[in-house]
Amino acid sequence: MAKTILDIAQITGVAKSTVSRYLNGGSVSEATKRKIESVIKETGYVPNTFAQSLKAKKTNIIGTIVPRLDSYAASQTLIGIDEKLREYQCQMLISNSSQDLEREIENIYSLERQKVAGIILLATQITSAHLEAFRKVDIPVLLVGQQYDGTYSLVHDDYGAAYDMGKYVLSMGHRKIVFLGVTEKDIAVGVRRKEGFQQAVQEAGNCEIKYCETGFAIKDALETACRIIDEYRPSIFVCATDNIALGVLKAAYMKGLQVPTDLSITGFGGYEVTEIIHPSLTTAKFYYKEAGQLAAQSMMKLVNEESIEKVMVSRYKILERESVDKR
Incomplete structure (x- = not known):
């Protein structure tokens, strides 16, 4: 049976409050400290860190x-x-x-x-x-x-990553682009990534770009991408997250499109799965x-x-x- 502070106090022959004070880093005489340490070592007592923290002024x-x-x-x-x-x-x-x-x-x-x-x-x-x-x-x-x-x-650095992704996509010759983002209530993913990409596109000019929104879930991106592919036929989807990119990848295959020959796709995140899928996903890796x-x-x-x-x-x-x- 696991030992308690009371057990340690009784075996050591000191008050329970003394053991508690020792465990919380309080002032205890050297002789008492050695006694308590010896008993703790012999019994294998493990302090209840959470209970200690609730009593202490400063928790860990x-x-x-x-x-x-x-x-x-x-x-x-x-x-x-x-x-x-x-x-x-x-x-x-x-x-x-x-x-x-x-x-x-x-x-x-x-x-x-x-x-x-x-x-x-x-x-x-x-x-x-x-x-x-x-x-x-x-x-x-x-x-x-x-x-x-x-x-x-x-x-x-959502803005910087999206700006660099935009520069890369444009350097690969893509001009008919869909940026598939999320709600702008999410400032980092929904706003900053969109703004960074927009800046890269504005600097380049001569682009036909469509900004769309979807949910964070793969299934939401799948449904949204299927509609966009039918209506717009972009050469590339720049997706605000890797999960969205995975949904677009599934949509492409459902529509009979080859990636990247018929449709290119990028993401943001750098999830491990993006390296092992085929084709592996071009993405902005965050650490x-x-x-x-x-x-x-x-x-x-x-x-x-x-x-x-x-x-x-x-x-x-x-x-x-x-x-x-x-x-």
Whole structure:
């Protein structure tokens, strides 16, 4: 049976509060410290870190809020956060909002009540309710993926990646283009990527381009792409995410089109699956795991009341693969 703090106190012959104080880094005499350490080693006692944190003034738990757990970007970011937090002997507590904004706001308040030291929010959009929650909770909050004035943010260079993708697509001779994006409520994916691509196209001129919206799910992109192919017959789809690109790829084959001979496709993200599918997908790779590590490192600085930049930007790389043909 697992030992408790009371068991350790009884075996050591000290008060339970003394053991608790030792476990939380409080002041304990050297002789008592050696006794407690010896008993813990003999019994194999493992402290309940979460219970400790609830009692301590300063916790070693960082809360993370994700919009969905089945996202490649979110999972890779979480891996990076977890790896870096372990270096600081800290733990990660994950709250999933299931793309429900009200639930996301509730998670912010809930994590504060659970006395986490700080919150890393993998955000898709920021509302007035978010801003109110940030003001009310008395712990640092760091946004990952979105930027808002006055809030600490770590963003991907969505504008720069889209601009470079536009330059690449144009250099391959494509002039009849569909940019398949998402709702502009998502500033990073829905607005910044569109703006970066628009800038590249405007500089080139002489383009016939159609801007369309779809959902984040592959099936939504599949349905939207089938309609667009019938109506517009573009030479290339520039897709705001890799999942959207996968939906377009499926639509192309359903319409009897060969990729990239009949239709070229690009994405954003750099998901692992895009390298092993055929044809492999040309995409803008974002380094999500690396971003997660930077987010955790930055959060620990905030927890320790050290200064960090208000806005940090992670790197990207255009991966030229098989899904784009030269025109």
